[in-house]
Amino acid sequence: MIEKNIIELSGVEKRYGSFAAASGINLDLKEGEFFSLLGPSGCGKTTVLRMIAGFQDPTQGTVTIDGRNMEGVPANNRPTNMVFQSYAIFPHLNVGNNVAYGLRGRAPKAEIENRVAEALEMVELGGLQLRGANELSGGQRQRVALARALIMRPKVLLLDEPLSALDKKLREQMQFEMRNLQQSLGITFVMVTHDQYEAMTMSDRIGVMFNGRLAQVDTPASLYARPCDEEVASFIGEMNILPASVAGESDNALSVNVAAFGNMQIDRNPNVTNPGKGIIIGIRPEQLEIKSEKPEDYPATVQGKVINVAFYGENIHYHVTVDGHDKPIAVSVPNYFHTVDFNRGDTVWLGLQAASAIDLGRGK
Amino acid sequence: MKRPSTLTGYALLYLAFLYLPVLFLPLFSFNSGTIVAFPIKGWTLDWYRKLGEQDTLIQALWNSIGVGFVAALLSTAIGLFAARAFVRYRFKGQRAAEGLVMLPLVIPGIIVASSMLVLFLFLGLKPSLVTVALGHIFLALPFAVSILKSAFDDFDASLEEASYDLGVGVFETFRRVTLPVVAPGIIASILVTFTVSFDEFVLAFFLSGNQPTLPVYIWSQIRFPAKLPNVLALGSILLFTSVLLLVLAEYFRRRSSGKGT
Numbered sequence: 001m002i003e004k005n006i007i008e009l010s011g012v013e014k015r016y017g018s019f020a021a022a023s024g025i026n027l028d029l030k031e032g033e034f035f036s037l038l039g040p041s042g043c044g045k046t047t048v049l050r051m052i053a054g055f056q057d058p059t060q061g062t063v064t065i066d067g068r069n070m071e072g073v074p075a076n077n078r079p080t081n082m083v084f085q086s087y088a089i090f091p092h093l094n095v096g097n098n099v100a101y102g103l104r105g106r107a108p109k110a111e112i113e114n115r116v117a118e119a120l121e122m123v124e125l126g127g128l129q130l131r132g133a134n135e136l137s138g139g140q141r142q143r144v145a146l147a148r149a150l151i152m153r154p155k156v157l158l159l160d161e162p163l164s165a166l167d168k169k170l171r172e173q174m175q176f177e178m179r180n181l182q183q184s185l186g187i188t189f190v191m192v193t194h195d196q197y198e199a200m201t202m203s204d205r206i207g208v209m210f211n212g213r214l215a216q217v218d219t220p221a222s223l224y225a226r227p228c229d230e231e232v233a234s235f236i237g238e239m240n241i242l243p244a245s246v247a248g249e250s251d252n253a254l255s256v257n258v259a260a261f262g263n264m265q266i267d268r269n270p271n272v273t274n275p276g277k278g279i280i281i282g283i284r285p286e287q288l289e290i291k292s293e294k295p296e297d298y299p300a301t302v303q304g305k306v307i308n309v310a311f312y313g314e315n316i317h318y319h320v321t322v323d324g325h326d327k328p329i330a331v332s333v334p335n336y337f338h339t340v341d342f343n344r345g346d347t348v349w350l351g352l353q354a355a356s357a358i359d360l361g362r363g364k
Numbered sequence: 365m366k367r368p369s370t371l372t373g374y375a376l377l378y379l380a381f382l383y384l385p386v387l388f389l390p391l392f393s394f395n396s397g398t399i400v401a402f403p404i405k406g407w408t409l410d411w412y413r414k415l416g417e418q419d420t421l422i423q424a425l426w427n428s429i430g431v432g433f434v435a436a437l438l439s440t441a442i443g444l445f446a447a448r449a450f451v452r453y454r455f456k457g458q459r460a461a462e463g464l465v466m467l468p469l470v471i472p473g474i475i476v477a478s479s480m481l482v483l484f485l486f487l488g489l490k491p492s493l494v495t496v497a498l499g500h501i502f503l504a505l506p507f508a509v510s511i512l513k514s515a516f517d518d519f520d521a522s523l524e525e526a527s528y529d530l531g532v533g534v535f536e537t538f539r540r541v542t543l544p545v546v547a548p549g550i551i552a553s554i555l556v557t558f559t560v561s562f563d564e565f566v567l568a569f570f571l572s573g574n575q576p577t578l579p580v581y582i583w584s585q586i587r588f589p590a591k592l593p594n595v596l597a598l599g600s601i602l603l604f605t606s607v608l609l610l611v612l613a614e615y616f617r618r619r620s621s622g623k624g625t
Contacts, residue, residue: 055525075528088526092544101540102530152530 005064006031006156006188007052012061014047014212021047022212025061029156034182034189036199039209040235045192046160048209052190053158054078066155081149082158085165087141089133089148095120096129099148119147122181139170146178150185157182159191163198175202196236200224208232216271224284228271230360233282240283240329241360246276254359256281258352260324261300266354272361282358285332289351290318290342298351304329306346316340320348389603393596400592411597421598424581428562431493431577435500436558440550442501443508443557448542450509451516466506473566476502481570491573499567504557511556511617515549548619555613559606578602 005028012025022044029035037045050056051063054075063070066079081102090098096116103112120126123143136144142162149157162178163171179202182189193199199206200220207217216228227233230241248255252268258281266281289295294303304322315335319328329350333341342348388400393412397405415421449455450462468476477499484495523545527537543550565579572580582598585591 053529055528075525076531076533080529082526082529084522084526086520086522088520088522090523090526090541090545092547101527102532106531148526148530 004031005029006066007190008062008064009048009052010062010064012048012051012058012063014044014051014056015059020212022051022209024213027207027214027217029188029190032186032188033204034179034191034202036191036193036203036206037209038193038196038199038206038235041194043209044212045194045209047212049082049158049160049190049192052156053080053082079155080158081152081154081156082160083142083145083149083162085161087145087165089136089141089144091133093133094129095125095131095133095136095144098133098144099129099151101148102152115151116147119151122150123147124177138166139174142166142174146181150181150187154187156188156190159189161192161194164193164195171198178202200236208235210235218271222271226269226271226358227282227360228269228273230280230282230363233358233360238285238330238332240285240288241327242281242283242325242329243363244279244281246279254279256357256359258300258357260302260322260329261350261352261357262302264300264352264354264357266357266359269359269361272359274361276362278362280360280363282360283329283352283356284358285317285330286315286334287353287356288329288331290320290331290333291349291351292342292346294349295351299354300352300357302350302352304348304350306342306344306348309340309342309344311340318342318348320350322350386603389596390600393593393600395593398590398593400596411593412601414594415597415601418594421578421581424576424578427493427572427575428578431497431500431568432558432561434497435504435561436554438497439501439504439508439557440512440553443505443512443553444546444550446505446509447512447516451513451519452521462509465509468503469506477567477570480567484571491571493572493575493577495571495573496568496575496577497561499571500561500564503564503567504560507556507560508553511553511613512546512549514617515546515552519545548616552613552616555609555616559609559613563602563606 007027007029009025009027012027013023014021015023025048027048037048039045047056051058052065054070054073054077057071070078090101093101099116099119100112103115107115116129117126120128123146125140125143125147128140133144142165145162159178163174166174175198178189191199191202200223203220205217205219206223208215208223210231216223216232218226223232223236227236227239230239233239234241242259242261244256244258246254246256247263249268253265254268255263255265256279257263268275289298294301302322302324304320306318307321307328308317308319310317310319313335316333318331318333320331321328331350392400392404394407394409395404396408396410446465450458480495480499480502481491484491484498489495519542523541524537527541528534532540563579564577565583568577568580569583576584578598579602582595582602585595
């Protein structure tokens with residue numbers, strides 16, 4: 001498949017007076033991909049989405065959709081459709097008329113009816129055309145909003161926190177369904193979310209935003225394995241952060257002395273933008289070994305004391321204090337045999353593989 | 365905490381003082397005697413029956429209905445745009461503009477009436493039902509704006525955005541989304557502004573020339589003691605209609621807030 005850019009943002013900036021809601025946004029979205037803009041609230045992700053939709057104009061930079069510069073093109077003339085956070089279901093129209101809204105007057109009646117039926121079928125609301133807008137549950141409203149946007153056959157579907165109003169079980173189910181829908185339709189989806197798990201499970205690629213800037217754009221797996229800095233590392237999943245000093249370096253490896261764990265040879269992280277002599281190392285809690293005896297085959301080990309045990313069901317979290325680092329180190333162990341092996345106060349050994357120690361560059 | 369009974373008593377007394385005199389109006393309108401005083405001589409519906417026989421009264425009624433209708437429609441139409449702008453946008457001079465729109469509520473009616481009379485004469489407009497209607501639009505506007513503002517407050521802005529997003533232009537969006545969603549607020553505004561105009565006296569007195577509205581007609585009749593019971597009957601009908609319209613308006617206003625998001 002030839003990968004074509006469906007959306008290109010270059011040098012996009014949005015200012016309100018002296019406040020920059022978004023700045024320096026350069027982003028190419030490929031045709032047919034599921035892309036998420038992820039970040040804490042107020043980071044500017046919704047502003048970027050609304051600039052793509054045409055509800056806000058960039059102060060600077062250009063938005064190109066399907067090869068066309070969108071400057072001066074209002075929202076109603078853009079090949080995008082949006083699912084709003086509030087779903088924005090028209091309260092005075094029933095489900096069928098809500099879904100048909102954008103087609104009215106542009107297609108023959110019979111065709112509209114067929115397409116409405118088809119769109120409702122697609123979101124598993126088949127036959128609910130006559131249901132009133134106020135008689136819908138949260139999940140149904142979400143599906144109506146999806147059908148109403150998809151019936152327009154957009155080149156890009158924009159989703160503004162589409163699942164945040166749903167409860168956890170329904171949210172997980174919808175994540176799965178929306179991903180399937182996107183794959184079968186082959187339409188580009190651009191979703192804004194503050195939920196890292198949502199972004200990870202649904203997206204082909206994720207753009208992480210902080211303070212109006214894109215920090216990193218990458219696949220979920222490499223965001224998790226090779227975050228570009230401490231901020232991204234801590235926002236996506238849990239991360240133990242330890243200081244380290246660089247003793248020697250080559251093109252793709254670093255020889256480091258990590259607090260508590262000591263000397264080891266690790267890979268250079270290609271995503272790091274600010275390397276230095278004093279760096280920080282990230283370690284995912286589930287990649288640490290925890291044993292009562294000193295573990296074999298680990299290049300770095302440290303002895304410590306369990307100060308907290310948290311049972312999550314699918315895994316167990318231990319907090320272990322060690323010499324040489326003041327913050328306790330988090331370790332996560334899968335619950336294989338329904339046993340909790342260590343208790344508060346136990347003395348344990350932690351083992352670290354070089355591949356699990358992530359170079360995060362200089363701290364901030 | 366127990367509420368002191370003196371406060372309850374005070375509240376009841378206050379309400380009685382406020383509304384009892386108003387209730388004497390319908391009471392004496394059923395009195396067969398012509399003197400408004402106790403004891404009541406006997407019960408009759410004659411005064412109501414006689415209302416229908418007076419041509420000038422019927423003419424004044426139609427004048428009032430016509431003026432009320434025009435004032436209600438126009439003040440609601442103007443108020444609709446003002447209210448949407450006040451709720452949806454933030455602009456320079458917004459507070460001043462909102463204050464100005466609300467000003468007619470506090471300016472003494474006599475001042476407004478006399479200055480309008482001067483203005484209309486200056487413009488070459490003879491006092492007539494047209495000038496009364498213009499004056500009433502001005503008076504009713506603050507009512508329209510405040511009712512419609514609360515209707516727009518409950519109106520999710522993303523509904524309009526969703527419509528644009530689905531390829532529909534600004535004007536069609538207004539017709540297909542904005543108007544129907546705020547419709548209960550519009551109806552409430554029309555009912556209230558109609559009532560405001562229908563019951564208004566001072567402006568109508570100054571601006572109506574020789575085409576009296578109902579309140580002006582009533583005032584002209586009050587001077588004749590023999591006509592007083594008739595006026596009481598007419599006043600009772602006015603009272604009842606106004607209350608009915610306002611209750612209806614409140615019903616629609618609540619429906620519009622219940623419909624939000």
